[in-house]
Amino acid sequence: MTQLLLASQSSGRAAMLRAAGLDFETTAAHVDEEALTASLLAAGQTPRNIADALAEAKAVKISSRLPGVTVIGADSTLALDDGAMLTKPESPEDAAGHLRRMAGARHRLFSAAVAARDGAPVWRAIGEAKLWMRPLSEAFIADYVAREWDSIRWTVGCYEIEGAGVTLFDRVEGDPWTIIGMPMLPLLAWLRATGLAPS
Numbered sequence: 001m002t003q004l005l006l007a008s009q010s011s012g013r014a015a016m017l018r019a020a021g022l023d024f025e026t027t028a029a030h031v032d033e034e035a036l037t038a039s040l041l042a043a044g045q046t047p048r049n050i051a052d053a054l055a056e057a058k059a060v061k062i063s064s065r066l067p068g069v070t071v072i073g074a075d076s077t078l079a080l081d082d083g084a085m086l087t088k089p090e091s092p093e094d095a096a097g098h099l100r101r102m103a104g105a106r107h108r109l110f111s112a113a114v115a116a117r118d119g120a121p122v123w124r125a126i127g128e129a130k131l132w133m134r135p136l137s138e139a140f141i142a143d144y145v146a147r148e149w150d151s152i153r154w155t156v157g158c159y160e161i162e163g164a165g166v167t168l169f170d171r172v173e174g175d176p177w178t179i180i181g182m183p184m185l186p187l188l189a190w191l192r193a194t195g196l197a198p199s
């Protein structure tokens with residue numbers, strides 16, 4: 001049985017752990033993100049705190065069933081500067097609407113990771129990136145969504161920064177791993193310190 005489990009169905013997150021050469025398995029967290037997000041928003045929680053709470057819920061739920069296994073949960077939230085929080089698009093039309101709202105403005109992307117053992121959090125980190133999306137024409141949005149829908153449908157911001165997302169931005173501050181879905185640098189530092197990654 002593995003010592004390290006990623007409680008995530010995110011292909012981007014698994015790819016980053018694989019690229020780091022880690023020995024891990026993955027499983028779905030099966031946390032009702034929509035319900036938890038709605039209740040946290042209703043309680044006035046910020047997108048940053050919501051990412052942290054969702055990451056913890058995923059890690060704690062799975063780790064409570066697997067004694068002694070270190071479980072990593074993760075979550076990303078996207079905050080427009082007007083305070084609105086965007087979630088994954090439900091349709092190509094939804095994605096076009098998100099892009100219209102982000103175009104010509106800055107948004108922040110928070111990616112939280114929480115490690116849990118035996119049902120309790122033992123480590124956490126949150127990364128933040130700031131992204132300035134350029135103004136987009138309707139023709140560009142329609143073409144981009146038609147071309148990229150199959151990959152962007154799984155992403156919180158309707159872009160893969162390491163893919164065609166590069167065509168959307170004037171400026172980005174923050175590391176690419178946080179944008180893809182986890183604060184990898186502090187996570188790897190902790191995994192090395194705990195002997196779960198080669199130091």
Ligand SMILES: Nc1nc2c(ncn2[C@@H]2O[C@H](COP(=O)(O)OP(=O)(O)OP(=O)(O)O)[C@@H](O)[C@H]2O)c(=O)[nH]1
Binds near residue numbers: 007028088155
């Ligand atoms: N490859 C890639 N994925 C991105 C990017 N931006 C956001 N994402 C993905 O958008 C998704 C954010 O949604 P979440 O709800 O945090 O995670 P999820 O996909 O539902 O997966 P779980 O961890 O199982 O909840 C994650 O899969 C991120 O990896 C990006 O620039 N590149």
